[in-house]
Amino acid sequence: EPIRVVVTGAAGQIAYSLLYSIAKGDVFGKDQPIILVLLDIPPMLPVLDGVVMELQDCALPLLREVIPTDEVEVGFKDIDAAILVGSMPRKEGMERKDLLKANVAIFKTQGAALDKYAKKTVKRIFREEKSKSFWYKGHHVLVVGNPANTNCLIASKSAPSIPKENFSCLTRLDHNRASSQVAIRCGVSSDKVKNVIIWGNHSSTQYPDVHHAKVDLHGAEMGVYETVKDEAWLRGDFISTVQLRGAAVIKSRKLSSAMSAAKAICDHMRDIWFGTKEGEFISMGVYAAGNSYGVPEDLIYSFPVQIKNKTWKIVDGLPINDFSRAKMDATAAELVEERDTALDFLSQ
Numbered sequence: 365e366p367i368r369v370v371v372t373g374a375a376g377q378i379a380y381s382l383l384y385s386i387a388k389g390d391v392f393g394k395d396q397p398i399i400l401v402l403l404d405i406p407p408m409l410p411v412l413d414g415v416v417m418e419l420q421d422c423a424l425p426l427l428r429e430v431i432p433t434d435e436v437e438v439g440f441k442d443i444d445a446a447i448l449v450g451s452m453p454r455k456e457g458m459e460r461k462d463l464l465k466a467n468v469a470i471f472k473t474q475g476a477a478l479d480k481y482a483k484k485t486v487k488r489i490f491r492e493e494k495s496k497s498f499w500y501k502g503h504h505v506l507v508v509g510n511p512a513n514t515n516c517l518i519a520s521k522s523a524p525s526i527p528k529e530n531f532s533c534l535t536r537l538d539h540n541r542a543s544s545q546v547a548i549r550c551g552v553s554s555d556k557v558k559n560v561i562i563w564g565n566h567s568s569t570q571y572p573d574v575h576h577a578k579v580d581l582h583g584a585e586m587g588v589y590e591t592v593k594d595e596a597w598l599r600g601d602f603i604s605t606v607q608l609r610g611a612a613v614i615k616s617r618k619l620s621s622a623m624s625a626a627k628a629i630c631d632h633m634r635d636i637w638f639g640t641k642e643g644e645f646i647s648m649g650v651y652a653a654g655n656s657y658g659v660p661e662d663l664i665y666s667f668p669v670q671i672k673n674k675t676w677k678i679v680d681g682l683p684i685n686d687f688s689r690a691k692m693d694a695t696a697a698e699l700v701e702e703r704d705t706a707l708d709f710l711s712q
């Protein structure tokens with residue numbers, strides 16, 4: 365049976381890199397037929413036609429149908445996965461939270477539409493008794509549009525019939541950036557670095573943490589601090605490079621990151637579908653209720669997460685030192701402020 369995957373902002377630059385990877389089987393599996401639903405706003409329909417033509421011209425065997433639309437009712441009906449990209453990207457000099465007013469209303473509307481049109485396929489199939497994590501078959505909603513954490517929270521709050529566990533936001537790009545910076549520094553390929561963590565907001569207050577990360581150095585697994593042997597770099601330039609990478613790409617390309625964002629979306633969704641590797645964790649923004657790290661509950665906050673049987677679980681019990689604690693709290697404080705601003709704005 366084909367699965368139905370909707371990508372919003374399908375006429376935009378991230379989607380242009382993303383759709384090909386999804387349609388050729390990189391995300392949901394090489395044997396999984398796909399119906400791609402492309403949602404954008406009415407003025408972009410002619411552009412969507414061009415994207416449809418190109419997808420057809422790729423002659424991809426898994427791609428059974430492509431449906432371009434500007435109607436949420438069509439876009440969100442009976443979906444298995446929703447990737448919410450559609451929104452305004454930031455320009456040079458803007459902070460991600462500057463996009464709040466421009467974008468948050470989109471996610472309120474789309475959350476409400478998901479609630480209305482997607483809920484019929486939601487069925488609870490699995491629950492671990494002692495844990496708060498569970499998975500409802502039907503669909504997963506990944507929010508990419510910035511400010512991604514707060515947009516995700518608003519979409520989820522606007523879809524009360526869909527469990528909060530079905531929503532996540534993208535911090536995998538930051539996670540990949542952090543892994544790659546460490547790999548370059550250690551002179552190894554990026555697959556030799558595992559278990560970096562992005563805590564908090566997908567913004568310049570995020571905390572890229574390598575205290576629990578490992579590097580495979582010629583077959584021996586080592587801690588990042590003992591391998592890099594440069595605490596000043598790990599606590600200084602490494603962190604700020606990852607925090608400010610999005611702005612650096614915008615400054616240089618005059619456009620926000622797209623190829624790397626699309627790759628990160630694929631990594632995130634593939635892990636939701638197939639699970640994380642044994643002994644490894646990845647970063648994603650999830651609803652913070654019940655977390656053991658003292659993060660305020662009513663936030664979408666990026667945590668280390670493991671995924672099995674399409675069920676995500678925050679990795680508990682990692683020791684947190686004072687340096688990390690202060691950074692985790694600072695990014696949580698920013699998220700609280702963003703959430704309150706968004707809720708104020710939407711109530712006006």
Ligand SMILES: NC(=O)c1ccc[n+]([C@@H]2O[C@H](COP(=O)([O-])OP(=O)(O)OC[C@H]3O[C@@H](n4cnc5c(N)ncnc54)[C@H](O)[C@@H]3O)[C@@H](O)[C@H]2O)c1
Binds near residue numbers: 372374625
């Ligand atoms: N979380 C992350 O890691 C991450 C990374 C990169 C970019 N982003 C964000 O992703 C978003 C998209 O970036 P882009 O470079 O593809 O932008 P883009 O401007 O190239 O494309 C955005 C598309 O969204 C469409 N759109 C706008 N409002 C819509 C709506 N209500 N419904 C459906 N579609 C709508 C636009 O018409 C456009 O086609 C931005 O908010 C950007 O900041 C997030």
Ligand SMILES: O=C(O)C[C@H](O)C(=O)O
Binds near residue numbers: 454510613
């Ligand atoms: O930084 C941005 O505004 C774009 C994106 O979120 C990124 O991190 O590259």
